[in-house]
Amino acid sequence: MKFFDKLRHSYYRKQLKNPDYDFLYQSHPDELVSFDCETTSLNVAEAQIISIGAVKIRGNRILTSEAFEILIKPEGMMEATNVTIHGLRPKDLSSGVTIEAALEEFLHFVGGRPLVGYFLEYDVAMVNKFLKPMLGIILPQEQIEVSRLFHAQETKHKYYDAEVDLTMANMVKTLGIPDLPRHDALNDAINVAMMYLALKHRRV
Amino acid sequence: MNRFDFSTAPYNALTTRQRTKLEKATDIVFFDDHATVISPQDAVETLYIIIKGIVQEVDADGEVLAIYHPSDSFDTRALFEQSYRHSFIAAEQSLLYAIPKAVIRELIEKNSEFGAYFFANIADKLKAQTGNKRENELAGLFTAKIKDAYRPYDELHSGEISLIQAGKIMQENKSKSLLIHHNGKIGLVAESLFRDVMIQSGDTLDPHAPIHQWACFELISADVDDFMFTALLKMMNHRIQRVVVTKNGDPIGMLEQIDILAFLSNHSHLIAEKLEVATSLGELTRVATQMNATIAALFSNGMQAKQLAQLMQVLNARLFEKAWRLIAPEHIIDKSCLIVMGSEGRGEQVLKTDQDNALIFDDDLTLEEVMPYTQAFSAVLDDFGYPPCQGKIMVNNPSWCKPISEFKQMVGSWCRTASGENMMNLAIFIDAKPITGKQELFYEVKDHLQFYLQNDVGMLMSFARVVNQFNEDGQGFFAQILGQEKRKMDIKKMGTFPIVHGVRSLSLQARITETNTFERINKLAEMGIIEKQLSQDVAEALAYLMHTRLKNGLFSIKHGLEVQPNQVATENLSTLERDLLKDALQVVKRFKHMVNAHFHLSN
Numbered sequence: 080m081k082f083f084d085k086l087r088h089s090y091y092r093k094q095l096k097n098p099d100y101d102f103l104y105q106s107h108p109d110e111l112v113s114f115d116c117e118t119t120s121l122n123v124a125e126a127q128i129i130s131i132g133a134v135k136i137r138g139n140r141i142l143t144s145e146a147f148e149i150l151i152k153p154e155g156m157m158e159a160t161n162v163t164i165h166g167l168r169p170k171d172l173s174s175g176v177t178i179e180a181a182l183e184e185f186l187h188f189v190g191g192r193p194l195v196g197y198f199l200e201y202d203v204a205m206v207n208k209f210l211k212p213m214l215g216i217i218l219p220q221e222q223i224e225v226s227r228l229f230h231a232q233e234t235k236h237k238y239y240d241a242e243v244d245l246t247m248a249n250m251v252k253t254l255g256i257p258d259l260p261r262h263d264a265l266n267d268a269i270n271v272a273m274m275y276l277a278l279k280h281r282r283v
Numbered sequence: 284m285n286r287f288d289f290s291t292a293p294y295n296a297l298t299t300r301q302r303t304k305l306e307k308a309t310d311i312v313f314f315d316d317h318a319t320v321i322s323p324q325d326a327v328e329t330l331y332i333i334i335k336g337i338v339q340e341v342d343a344d345g346e347v348l349a350i351y352h353p354s355d356s357f358d359t360r361a362l363f364e365q366s367y368r369h370s371f372i373a374a375e376q377s378l379l380y381a382i383p384k385a386v387i388r389e390l391i392e393k394n395s396e397f398g399a400y401f402f403a404n405i406a407d408k409l410k411a412q413t414g415n416k417r418e419n420e421l422a423g424l425f426t427a428k429i430k431d432a433y434r435p436y437d438e439l440h441s442g443e444i445s446l447i448q449a450g451k452i453m454q455e456n457k458s459k460s461l462l463i464h465h466n467g468k469i470g471l472v473a474e475s476l477f478r479d480v481m482i483q484s485g486d487t488l489d490p491h492a493p494i495h496q497w498a499c500f501e502l503i504s505a506d507v508d509d510f511m512f513t514a515l516l517k518m519m520n521h522r523i524q525r526v527v528v529t530k531n532g533d534p535i536g537m538l539e540q541i542d543i544l545a546f547l548s549n550h551s552h553l554i555a556e557k558l559e560v561a562t563s564l565g566e567l568t569r570v571a572t573q574m575n576a577t578i579a580a581l582f583s584n585g586m587q588a589k590q591l592a593q594l595m596q597v598l599n600a601r602l603f604e605k606a607w608r609l610i611a612p613e614h615i616i617d618k619s620c621l622i623v624m625g626s627e628g629r630g631e632q633v634l635k636t637d638q639d640n641a642l643i644f645d646d647d648l649t650l651e652e653v654m655p656y657t658q659a660f661s662a663v664l665d666d667f668g669y670p671p672c673q674g675k676i677m678v679n680n681p682s683w684c685k686p687i688s689e690f691k692q693m694v695g696s697w698c699r700t701a702s703g704e705n706m707m708n709l710a711i712f713i714d715a716k717p718i719t720g721k722q723e724l725f726y727e728v729k730d731h732l733q734f735y736l737q738n739d740v741g742m743l744m745s746f747a748r749v750v751n752q753f754n755e756d757g758q759g760f761f762a763q764i765l766g767q768e769k770r771k772m773d774i775k776k777m778g779t780f781p782i783v784h785g786v787r788s789l790s791l792q793a794r795i796t797e798t799n800t801f802e803r804i805n806k807l808a809e810m811g812i813i814e815k816q817l818s819q820d821v822a823e824a825l826a827y828l829m830h831t832r833l834k835n836g837l838f839s840i841k842h843g844l845e846v847q848p849n850q851v852a853t854e855n856l857s858t859l860e861r862d863l864l865k866d867a868l869q870v871v872k873r874f875k876h877m878v879n880a881h882f883h884l885s886n
Binding site: 139140141142143144255256257259266269271273276277278 | 286291307308309310311312313315334335376378381383
């Protein structure tokens with residue numbers, strides 16, 4: 080962890096008033112969590128989270144049998160345009176829980192495990208947007224960005240032409256992993272988990 | 284949303300609820316190159332299904348037994364055992380579904396269709412494959428039994444009834460034939476008998492004389508439980524219109540060609556008819572070139588490769604006979620015997636491949652006299668679509684066109700010097716079948732061969748040893764699948780040849796006269812030489828290999844490719860077909876071990 084990040088984390092840890100959440104700072108060697116959010120917009124300031132999917136990675140195993148998936152009842156109306164992307168209609172979300180309840184369950188699922196994701200920064204920012212007013216903290220876990228790992232591998236032996244296609248489609252194709260139907264939070268999380276394992280064992 | 288691929292057997296048999304249960308219980312596991320997925324003696328906890336990558340099954344000696352591809356599962360056998368016997372290694376980086384054994388076991392209990400897949404042993408699995416085909420059979424002819432179409436006789440008439448009485452009975456019964464008994468024998472009175480009687484003894488005919496003096500007592504019969512197809516073959520073979528239907532050896536009725544034709548509106552009979560009436564080589568060529576289309580039609584209608592091969596053997600024999608008779612003058616035909624050998628002789632060749640034939644002639648004929656006709660014959664067969672044999676085992680080669688004394692010498696010399704080539708020649712000759720001409724010549728050579736083979740253990744060992752000749756290819760097959768871009772395997776070397784030759788060797792030792800491999804296997808099983816279960820598995824495996832070979836060959840013909848039916852592109856096979864092929868090859872392996880042990884070959 081970078082020095083500044085450490086500083087930031089210890090600052091926020093002190094802001095954590097509820098000691099029940101101290102488990103977020105416990106380490107789990109050999110385990111990670113791949114996660115993804117579906118949201119109503121790509122603008123963090125206005126977007127709502129409508130579903131969260133996450134899956135643990137233990138060693139070389141993706142624990143899809145213990146997958147985490149939750150639907151969130153949005154506040155206000157969803158924009159119709161996004162329905163076509165994630166396929167979740169307002170009706171589908173009516174059985175969902177509040178964002179606070181969802182995050183509570185999510186945090187218990189993740190614990191202190193490092194988070195793995197694809198353009199994770201956005202998903203983390205979305206979670207933090209709701210987490211901060213709730214508990215006074217932001218996600219403290221280590222974050223692993225698969226597109227960054229991919230970029231590093233792709234450019235390892237290249238001293239010119241460092242342009243790398245970082246689209247999910249290209250990464251899936253290059254790594255030769257199967258492509259689960261996308262824009263489903265859990266499937267995306269599983270896709271990322273498979274990418275992570277493939278990247279970890281890739282010889283470049 | 285489905286993450287798991289439920290489109291393939293047996294998972295497509297699961298209900299929605301069962302699918303959800305399976306999916307919820309399944310993990311995804313990643314294995315790096317050469318990583319061990321399962322070690323022998325590991326407790327069986329998991330069924331793996333490949334999402335991506337290749338996994339190989341390796342036995343204790345390090346030999347690769349099987350290769351698993353995406354959507355293949357392993358190790359289904361182990362689900363019913365406590366631990367694994369073999370190890371499973373990722374041949375390349377692989378992503379696998381890992382399903383807990385407990386969940387699979389539960390689904391097997393709850394869903395019988397799903398369970399059946401896991402319980403099926405090889406024979407059942409292979410049957411399930413051909414069983415599906417039956418659904419789209421046109422008239423069901425090839426599954427129809429004689430009992431479905433024969434006409435029962437309510438009574439057996441005395442041979443003492445007169446010609447006129449017999450005619451009246453047939454008129455009343457509106458039948459074209461009648462069965463009589465006379466002196467403890469069963470005789471047949473057919474409509475044509477009246478015509479023949481008229482012609483032969485019209486002037487002196489006594490219509491009140493007893494019918495038995497004209498009836499035919501040499502009857503061809505078929506059992507009521509036989510396939511209708513068998514009866515058809517007999518009629519074609521003997522050029523007759525009807526067979527007597529028997530039950531436990533007793534005649535109970537009659538099956539007429541016309542009864543079969545009611546079922547049979549396909550071309551196989553038409554081909555026989557056309558062969559019958561053809562009067563020139565040009566006409567024969569036209570019939571011969573139609574055969575592939577007929578085969579394709581019959582195959583797609585569910586006729587099995589094994590049956591097709593028998594049908595083709597009959598048709599080909601007629602075709603060859605007719606061609607030979609059109610080419611050679613009568614005195615040569617009468618003093619020689621045309622034989623077919625190898626797969627044609629065994630009745631296991633469907634698509635026209637090599638010409639494998641020979642001519643044995645009387646010692647008072649000379650090669651110079653015969654040669655012009657045998658050369659013409661080989662050329663005509665080429666026109667018919669039978670490519671020349673690469674090994675030149677054909678009548679236009681003086682080595683396979685000899686007077687009987689030289690032929691006997693040649694056969695004897697094969698036995699004395701057990702070289703690889705001699706053993707192959709012997710193998711080809713052992714499967715021979717006479718087609719036309721003076722058949723005694725052929726049987727004389729065969730008897731001569733038997734004399735040489737008597738109790739020559741060393742010779743038999745050399746002969747049987749040929750079964751291992753493609754062993755290296757065998758190990759290379761799995762390597763081929765792994766390494767090569769174009770994944771083709773030679774199923775003849777891998778599968779058909781070891782079975783055919785192993786069975787041939789055992790039959791030779793046991794003095795079995797049948798040439799068809801399936802019949803030989805039956806005989807060997809009856810004699811207790813091959814254990815019953817193994818004999819069934821071997822027969823099923825061979826039938827499946829023939830099926831695969833034919834399918835492959837027909838595919839090439841359809842797409843205008845070079846016909847190499849033995850070269851199977853494994854990537855074109857479905858998961859089930861690959862499974863079956865793997866199972867079949869496992870059987871071949873077991874059988875080869877058995878043959879090696881039987882002849883004390885140290886492999």
